[in-house]
Structures are given as C-alpha cells and as structure tokens.
Amino acid sequence: MTNKGKGSKSQRILDVAEELFALHGYDGVTMRQIAKGANVDVALANYHFGKKLDLFYAVFNRRAEVLSSWRREALLASREKAAGKPQTLEQIIEAFLLPLKVAQESGDPGWRNYLALLAYVMTSPIWNKILMPEVFDKRVGEFVEALKSALPNARDDDIHWCYQYVSGALALTLAQTGRIDRLSDGTCLSSDFDAAYDHMIPFVAAGFRAVCGD
Amino acid sequence: MTNKGKGSKSQRILDVAEELFALHGYDGVTMRQIAKGANVDVALANYHFGKKLDLFYAVFNRRAEVLSSWRREALLASREKAAGKPQTLEQIIEAFLLPLKVAQESGDPGWRNYLALLAYVMTSPIWNKILMPEVFDKRVGEFVEALKSALPNARDDDIHWCYQYVSGALALTLAQTGRIDRLSDGTCLSSDFDAAYDHMIPFVAAGFRAVCGD
DNA sequence: GTCTATACCGTGATAGAC
C-alpha cells in the first residue's frame, strides 16, 4: 500500500504538471490547478516536491536523463553500424532525431507533453539558460563532433549556426502549435511526427552541405 | 533598464510591456512591474488599454501590421527586380527574411524586443492560435505561393513542412536565448543577426531544393 | 511515512473615488 499510494499520486502530480507546464508555461500554471488535475490535495505537491520551482525542475529532470541517454545510444549505434566508415550526414541527423521520434510515438502521452515542455524550455530566454546546460548541452557537443567528422572542411561557426536552425526546426515541431494544420488547410498535421521527421532529415542534411560542405 | 521619461506615457507603457512580455511571457509579467518600469501609476495602463490581456494584444498588434506590410513590399520588390524572370529560391527567402533583419538592426531596441515577443507567440501552443492567423498567416500564404512557382514540381505538403522548419529556425533566432553563444564557446553570438540571416538563406534554400526539388 | 484541511500572508487585477 505504501509504495502504490505514494507512487501513483506523486506520479500523477508530475504527469499533470508536465502537461500544464508544457501548455501554459511555468507562470501560467498554479499549484492548485495541478492538484486539481491530479485529484490530490493542494499541499501534497508541496510535500513531495517542495516549492513550485522545485516541482518544475523535477518535471523537467524526470525524463531529461532518459532522453539524453537514448540519444547517446542512438549515436553510438549509428557509429557502430557504419563499421569504421565515416557516417553520412543523414545517418548522424537520423540518430539525433530518432529518440525523439520514438518518444513521440511511444503511445505515452507523457512523452508528447514532455517534448512540448522541452520546446518551451528551448525557446525561452530564461529557462534555456537555466535548464539546457545541465543535461542537453553535453549531448549536443557529441553531435557537433560527429558533424565535424562528416564535414571535414566545415568552419566551427558555420556548424553552430546550422545546428541552431536544426534546433529551431525541431523545437517548433515539438511545440505542437497546430499552425501547419491551418497553413496547409489540413494537408499536414502537427501530430504527424513520421512526416515531420522524414522531411526534416533531408532538409537539414542539404542545409548543412550547402553551408558547411566540401 | 526600461523607460523613465521618454515618449508619451502610453507609449512608455507599451514599450516596457513589450520588453517584459518578450522576456517572461504573458503570465510571467504583472501590471505593477509594467507600471513601475514605465514610471507611471499602476492604474494608468488599465485606463489606456483595459485589461492585461488587451494590453498584450495592443503590444502585439502595434508592430504586426508594420512588419507585415514591410514583408509584402519586400516580396513585391523582389518580384519586380526579377523583371519577368522567375525568382530564385534565394531571392524569395531573402525577401521573406530581409524585413526582420532590417527591424533587428534598426537600432530601435523596441524592434528587437518585439521580435523576441513574436518568437514567443510563434512557439506557444496557446498564443499561436490566437494571434498568428490575424495578420501573419496571410503573408505566409503569399510566400508559399512564391515558393511554389520557384519549385514547380513540389508537392503542397512538402512545401509546408519545409516552411515549418524555416519558421522554427527563424523563431529560435529571434528568441535570443543565448544558447549558441554557450555551445560555440563564444564563436557565434545570438545577437549577430547578420551572421544568423546570412547563414540561414543558403541553409533553407538547399533544404527546400532537397525536399521539394525537381 | 503519506496525505488532508486549513490558515496565513503577500500580491494582483481592477473598479470606483477623487
């Protein structure tokens, strides 16, 4: 009883907080809304996680390490698969994006919410500085290194600018704003991650080659 | 920071609100902070603009039409310059981005703040739906049409996915998160819009060609 | 140890007096 009672309620608090923070941002959500959504008392979130800010960090960190390690594994697996030969740009980018696609399509709505939250953090001038360095910036460093070996003549600054564009394209995709649904009159759907990722890989690969190419 | 005595009071309120909303988002800012920053009484913002929400709309709309018309003019000018010949992809993208670059570099910090606010609105699942259709979506339609004539064999959905990536790359650039400064160890600067735009044009042009090309 | 009820106190938006 002890474990199940604790686990499920604190889990629910994190899940609801994740969803609401992703949609409304940190300041757009109250502790009371979270408690109501999780069907628990107002004070319970406080009991388990401390201040609102600490709850926000707990939500962000819960899946950050998981996602980051998936990315690391994907990059290693891709390198192994190339078996000594240099990886192609497409393979590197695919490895970078694959874990996100898997998470999106895992069927767990929590992952979809988390990735929208990640988009919020990535695009916020405030939260980006606080939350991205800890876990995600390291992984980007590895990705950039892989890109450098696939683009041996590239300048460092060119690679970083291109990375910023990938990051932005990705963030807007994860944010699920629904804008593409409107602009395309329903031909494209924000929720169609297969299409989003399948288009993104050739798009950014070509971009890298044009800017950083041989 | 903020504004102690320049311009009319209602102007100052808009300027300060713009800056604070861009940095902290709608819910992260209070009417009292805005009033303090503008050096006016708390109630004056209410007197001039009504509710907080209406003030937010007023801030967003103030420069929306201006920016949108600049974009329209840039696209027309670019079409004229091509003088009957079909515009190149690069010319179209340049026309799309040029007004933003001009605004950024106008020396008016209000424009820089406004574009960060625009990035916030673009990436928010809530505000995007409310604020983007009114003014900006129309202009995107014209841009997409121009792209179609430069990429005659493109499928509609391919173009729209690519447009989303441009939009995301742009949003992250406008958001000024400072992340590229960290990741590149200071080699690139978020504030260097010349570099940001100069790299973006070949990057996205190549992306469009790869996905929508002949 | 887990959870609920409640109280506290600061802050915010806004209306109405001046």
Add this chain to the structure above:
DNA sequence: GTCTATCACGGTATAGAC
C-alpha cells in the same frame, strides 16, 4: 488622469488524520 480600496487568488507552512 491619478490614487486607493477591495477582493480574489496564489504559494506555502502547519497541524494533525490515517
């Protein structure tokens, strides 16, 4: 145009029930 009062709401601490 400005100042102030009001009143609701938010985060958080505490006391104690299970």
